[in-house]
Amino acid sequence: MGHFRRYAARHPEEAGVADQFMAFLASAPSVFERSHRVGHFTASAWLVSGDGERLLLTHHRKLNRWLQLGGHADGSPDLAEVALREAEEESGLTDLCVEDELFDIDRHWIPERGSEPGHWHYDVRYVVRATGTEAFVVSEESLALEWRPIPVLIDEPGTDESLRRMADKWLARAIA
Template identity: 50%
Template sequence: MDRLSLRTNLENYRTPFEEEASFIPDFTALTYDKNAFVRERLAGHFTGSAWIVNKRRTHALMTLHRKLNRWLQLGGHADGNENLLEVALLEAQEESGLTSLRIVDAGIFDIDRHVIPQKGEIPEHFHYDVRFLIEAEMNEPLVISEESKDLAWIPFDAVDDLVGFNPSILRMLEKTSKSEILL
């Protein structure tokens, strides 16, 4: 999924979630910026994430992010790569050590624009996060990267308590729970 297919997918993306729907015009507009896929664009830039679930759709793999000290999905900066599905898969593999990652659907699963706080010389900025639904085997050993404090398969019924009020995580959880994709 390069810049042009991302733009097309965003233009055609539909969601019943009002907050998520409100992001679509800004995401689409960002695809026209030549620096949209590099972190040096300090106003905000694209990131790619993987919402990793087990095949039975009972658990999500989450990381306790070292810098943000919050439980989140795996993912990261595009660093110039315009294929955000590829970014999401690479980040998921690097941050978990999993080799059983499998794309459930190459289309966009979720989008979220969120603020990243200032850290040192890097000012507060937005991440325009494009998320993809990925499956993995729960019995495969996990490898915690230096970007994480912890990594765990979280039962769906415990995600809400773990993340507190994080509407984007809760939205992905709801989408997954309603999903009839059981491959």
Template identity: 45%
Template sequence: MNRLTLKDQLQKYRTPYEEEAAFIEGFIGLTDDPLAYSRERLAGHFTASAWIVNPQRTHTLLTLHRKLGRWLQLGGHADGNENLLEVAMNEAEEESGLKNLRLVETSIFDLDKHIIPERPHVPEHFHYDVRFLIEADIQEKLVISTESVSLAWFTFDSVVDMIGYNPSILRMLEKTSKSEILL
């Protein structure tokens, strides 16, 4: 997936979720800016995430993010890589230690634009997060990266209790539960 493929997928992307639909035009506009794939674009930049589920669609893998102190899907900065699918897969492997990840489909699974709080030497900014659906074996050994405090599989039923109210995670959970991809 390159910049043109991303733009094409975004132009074709449809969602019944109003909050997600409101992001699409902003994502499309960002694709032509080479700095959008780099942290140097301080107003906001692309990130890519992996919504990792087991093949039976009963569990999702979440990380307790070290800097943000919240349970989130795995993912990270593009750091100049315009292939956001590749970024998501690399981040998923790096942050989980999982070697047998399987991309469910190459199309975008979810979009989210969210604010990242100011930290020393980093102003408050937006992440334009492009997410992909990935499967993994729940029995495979997990390895916690330096970016995480913890890493765990959660049943779909327990996600809300563990994370509290996070509309984007709840949306991905709902999409997975309603997905035509269900076994």
């Protein structure tokens, strides 16, 4: 709960979303499991280059969209560790460092797919920085990976709204 309270204090315009996350966290012990049908926690990585100028994006195989790396908590309440694990697994990069504080939160609907009913993802995003090589390996979950200059994401047509919001946050943070 403390992470969400601190996030709301840093981003008062998102306090209502942080309240939704806190209520969901308190709603059931199974919120970190995919089997929690109404929704579950996921974690994403705002995976930036060592110089902080570029972001590694995945052309997601199932969603056919360019997004940040990330995935399901699969029972782990340590969402920073989940974001780091997903970044490593989906990029093949090593020598990654994850920041402890939340960078962004996003609640989004996942439509029904096959036998899986529609449900909510409560996605918690962390800054993950590449500190070694930036030579990635495309995993089975991606059609492609690409390092993109962060400022380009703001004006690029078709950029996911939450990616645009995170790019704004990142650039504002760099100025501060």
